[in-house]
Each structure stands twice: as structure tokens, then as C-alpha cells.
Amino acid sequence: MSLDLTPTLSPARPLDSADAMEDRLREIGAARYHDRHPFHHLLHGGQLTRGQVQAWALNRYYYQCSIPVKDAVVISRFRDRATRVEWRHRLEDHDGAEGTEGGIDRWLVLTDALGLDRDYVEATDGILPATRFAVDAYVHFVRDQSPLEAIASCLTELFAPHIHAERISGMLAHYDFVNPTVMAYFQRRLSQAPRDADYALRYVREHARTPQERAAVCNALIFKTQVLWTQLDALHHAYVLGHVPPGAFVPEDMR
């Protein structure tokens, strides 16, 4: 039995300053971000079949298409106009505009290249229930928790550029169905994610003013790493270990 030992966070240092909180946030990322997940290593290491990559792209489409819904909820939490204005570009980043491609369009370029039918992808009927539950939990979190925690939950973007860069180089090197056009989503996020993460980090450093609020920020990041990790666990269980739940997508190479 292989056992993923839980990484240990350093003995809790009091969250008595923005710097102490930022250190804790970076520890959480190092211990819990999904670049540590075995499925990520299989994916960028070229060890997945085309069908397994299809399953990943199909499921992650549900995450992609839920992000602007999540961002609209975040915007709705702020009576302060400046914060709404600052957050608004994220809607356009993902949804695009008349004649302008957005992140969801770029994700569909990837699912097209993988030979998945667009109607099937957009219907999201074949995704794993665990994907839907995890992604919906993220949308509910930003609605139900405090506005500070809603912003903090996007801090995983601090760690995203590294994983995007690994995906781009790894997938281009290993899969013949991947080319730079197909990887445009990740290429674009290399510049978008740091800008968004910088804003969110500045925001939580400024607005979390008590140890309790700083702990809530850290817990929001832990929650979000769980949203991402759970999606890869479900893909791994279904498509690497072969336990596809009733009704979910079955790739041709697993039929």
C-alpha cells in the first residue's frame, strides 16, 4: 500500500502580522497545492493515455466554466465600488467578449484537439460527480463565507504559474495531440494569474487585521487547495485506477 504522508506544517507561529500570515500561506501552498498530486505528475510526465487526458480536460471544463460564476458572486459581495471594479476584468478574462476569446474558449480549443464533442463537453453530463461537488463547493464558499475569505480563496493563483509552466513544457514534449495553440489557455494564464494573485495577496495583507481574520484567510486557502486536490483524486481513482462511477465518461481506450 502506498501512502501519501501528510506534509507537516511548521509549528503554528502566531499570526500576529501580515508577514507571518504570508509565510503561513506559502507553507500551505508548498504542502497542499495540487502540483504535489500524483495525477499532475502523470499528466505532465506524458504517462497518461489520450483517453485519460480527455477525462481530465472534460472534468476541468466544469471548473473553468464555473470560475466566472464564482467571480460574479465575489463581485456581488462588495458594496465597495473600487473592489468590484478591480475584480471585474476576471469575468472578461474567462468569458471573453463579442469577438474576443476568453479562457473558456481557449479551454474548448483543448477539448476540441482531444477529439471531444463540444456539445458533450458544454453539457457537463459526463463529468465525475466529485468534480461537480468540489467546484460547486467553491462557488458556495465565496457566497457563504466573509468577503475577505472569498478573496482569500483565490490565493492558489500564487502557486499557479509554476504548475502552468510545467504543464506547457511537459504536455508539449510528451503528447502528439498537443501543440502551442492547444496550450493557449495555460500560456495566457502565465501572465494573468500573477497579476490576480498579487492583488489578492495585497488585499488580504491589508484587510486581515486580527489573528482570527488571518487564520480565516489561511483556512480559505486550505479549503481551496482541497477543492483542487479532490478533483485530481477523483480523476486518479476513476481513470488511472479504473473505478469509473456509474454514468460518468468512459474513454474509448477504457471501453
Added chain:
Amino acid sequence: MSLDLTPTLSPARPLDSADAMEDRLREIGAARYHDRHPFHHLLHGGQLTRGQVQAWALNRYYYQCSIPVKDAVVISRFRDRATRVEWRHRLEDHDGAEGTEGGIDRWLVLTDALGLDRDYVEATDGILPATRFAVDAYVHFVRDQSPLEAIASCLTELFAPHIHAERISGMLAHYDFVNPTVMAYFQRRLSQAPRDADYALRYVREHARTPQERAAVCNALIFKTQVLWTQLDALHHAYVLGHVPPGAFVPEDMR
């Protein structure tokens, strides 16, 4: 690679009557209820370690303690007093009363017998994130979908007595830490679940009056089977296949 082939539902018969809907509901149960899940077979077949049974009981505690929350939301959806009155006993079934044991108390008897600390169980900190996401999805479902679908989502109780009976006899036969007192939760549900399921089935037969409403009832049952199946998938992945996610409970026999 072992592959759980998705059971095929019979070619869709039009849902033009309550009988046609009930047939479809029973097909869904036969194909998708979690008595078909490999983890269930390992559990009642005596093939799990004490630590794996602990993980199951710890995680399922989160489901148990969320059920009366879910039922309170269901009650809140009805302006019709008779339906609220009919549903109310479920709160007492699970929460008990001053001096009267409820389902949650009986579940804690089981976790006690397994050597789990009550404070740890009740805090729910060690559960799998997938458990929390799936169970919370159930609570959100009964809040966000129609009152008819909220009631329909409990129709898994139609299939529960069989699985409870299997658990009682299988676990009593195979595990030395299990005795009849410990299995009191399931023993009690043998009489409670059929009463509740009969009411829900009569309700949806009477109130789903169009093919669209009958389809919504069937989809609510599918949703609920996914809530249950996803919990066992996550347990199987973490505690049978050894991929415990960061921060979750690690039994002594897996350390």
C-alpha cells in the same frame, strides 16, 4: 486495470404515469445505489482493517450529523403545514431529545466502540474533503431545487433496508469490535427507513404530474446516489488504495 462498467438503464420509457416513474426509480436504485460499490463489499465482508472501518465511521459521521440540517431545510421549503408536520419526526429520529437517544447518538456509540475520540469525531476536522463536498451538496440541493426534488432526493431510503441488513449481519460476523449495541443505528433504521421511503414515494407519485416533473424526480434520485457513491469512492481511494489527501485522518495501522 479493473473497470466498473456503468450499468445500463433500460431504453427510456416515457414517464407518462406514476407507475412508469416508479419503475424507473427502481432501475436507478438497482444500477446506482452504493450497495454495488466495492467498498461496501469490503466493509460487510470483513475485509477491512480496524483503521479502515474507523475512517468509514468518522467520515460517515459528517453525513449523519448533516441529515437533520438537511431535513430542517426540507421542512422550510413547505408553506403547507401538513407536509411540515409529516416531515418533522425525522429531526427527532436523528437528533433525539432530552433523555431520548437519536441516530447521531447511536452513530457515536459506533465511533466510541472503534476507539475514536468523540471530540475529534464531532469536530469533523479529519474527514476527507470529498465527504464534506458531497454531503454539503445534498444540503444545498434541497435548498436550491424544487420542493418536489427535495423530497425525491431522499428516495434512496427505498433501497436502504437491504444494505443495513447486510451491514448488520456482515459486520457482526466479521469484526470483533462490533456487537449488537454498536450496530443499534442500523437496527433502528430497519424500521425507520421504510416508513420514510413509503411516504416520499407516495408523495412523488402524487405530486409529479407531468413527464418533466417525473424526470426531475428521477434525476433527484440519481443525484442522491452520486452523493452516496462519491463518499465511498473517496474512502476507497484514500484508505484502501492508500492515497490519503493532506490533512485527513490517518489510522494507526496506516502510519
